[in-house]
Amino acid sequence: MQKTRQKKDKWKGNKEVSIDWKLYDKSRLSECRRILDLTQVFHGLDQPVQRREFQLSQLVVLLLFKILFGLSCRGIANATKDLRIYQALGMKRAPCYKTIQNTMNHLHSMVLAEINQLFLPTHTQLGGVDSSGMKTHRKGAWIQVRFHHYQQKKDFKKIHIFVDLLSKKIIYCLVTKGTASDHKQLKKILKECDWVRVDIILGDKGYDTRECFNEVTSHGSIPGIKVRKNASRKARGCPSRRRAVIAQQENMDDWKQKMKATMRCVVEAIFSGTKRRFGEYLFSIKARFRRVEVWLRTLLWNVLIYPR
Known part of the structure; x- marks a missing residue:
């Protein structure tokens, strides 16, 4: 029986890549140096001067x-000693674990949030908000079998982020329990981001509430939130x-083009990138320490992100 050959049409929509890969590789090679240079940014943590052998900035x-x-x-304590990282930081000896x-x-999330503002612009055209889950326990199958401790329910925390969609940097982050609603956290996020001006704020259907629309409008931004299919036209x-x-019921494509709604996928890409790089x-x-850890991840992402 002769098989029929299917004609495969050549894909014409080739994506134009405008990335200078030499500069990209150079940027990746200088990541550790950029992290070491952050001691100057964290210099404010050493004030007031205390009698410490190791400074908090280091x-x-x-x-x-x-x-x-x-x-x-x-x-990291062994690596600091064996690779002599402590000498690059100006320490006399390597600290213990x-x-x-x-x-x-000695760290607080509000202090780290103020430091994060140094890496961000005060005005952007597009902003996006979304949430994703983070695991809290690293328990493999062998650990459960060996110690007879089986997890009945996997615990996780929800990370809410507000992102500058043009520079791919995180403006603000918030940690809540896994069952927290997304729309209830938008007010808290925008309240802490009164220092930045955003023209359009994009969000998915999880933020389709009148409270969210009013909060975005009071922030001085245009809400680019996608509404539900059975949404009422009453104000x-x-x-x-x-x-x-x-606008969405009459012409969805026109609304997406006007709001640049396709850029909302950048938030999902940031979640994917942070989990792949930092776990x-x-x-x-x-x-309290989890909030500090999430802010450290945010600072690390904003410092290492390659501008495109």
């Missing part, structure tokens, strides 16, 4: 290396949502 850089390479506190671990006690105290419902697990146990 220890925070070691925490960033820990997250970047996915090491334990003992592992307990000193690096106790650095989390009911939210004229911005009424305009969005009418899918949170190594901290306490809630």
Whole structure:
């Protein structure tokens, strides 16, 4: 029986790549140097001057290396000593693992949020908000069989981020429990981001509430939130949502082009990139330390992101 040959049409939609790969490779090779240079950014953590053998600005850089390479506190302590990283940081000797671990006690998420503003512009055209889950326990199958400790339910935390879609940098992040609703966190995020001006804020159907539309409008931005299929055209105290419902029901393609809604996928790409580079697990146990860890991941992403 003779097989029929299917004609494969040549794909004409070739994507134009405008990335200078030489500069990209050069940027990747200088990642460790850029992290070491962050001691000047964290210099404010050393004030007021205290009688410490190791400065907090130096220890925070070691925490960033820990997250970047996915090491334990003992592992980064050994690497600091064997690879002489402590000399590059200006230390007299390498700190022990307990000193690096106790650095989390002296950090606060609000201080790290202020430091993060140094890497961001004060005005952007497009912003996006979304959430994703992060695992909290690294328990493999062998650990469960060996110690007879089986997990009945996998615990996870929800990470909410507000992103500059043009520079691919994270403006603000928030950690909540896994069952928290997305639309309830938008007000908290925009309240902490009053220093940045965003023209259009994009969001998925999880933010389709009148409260979210009003919060985005009061922030001085245009809500680019996709509404549900059965959305009502009645305003009911939210004229911005009424305009969005009418525009999407009459011509969805025109609304997407006007709001540049296809750029919302950048938020998903950032979640994917951070999990691939820094891991899918949170190594901290306490809630306060988890907030600090997420902010350290945010700073690390904003420093290492390649501008495109």
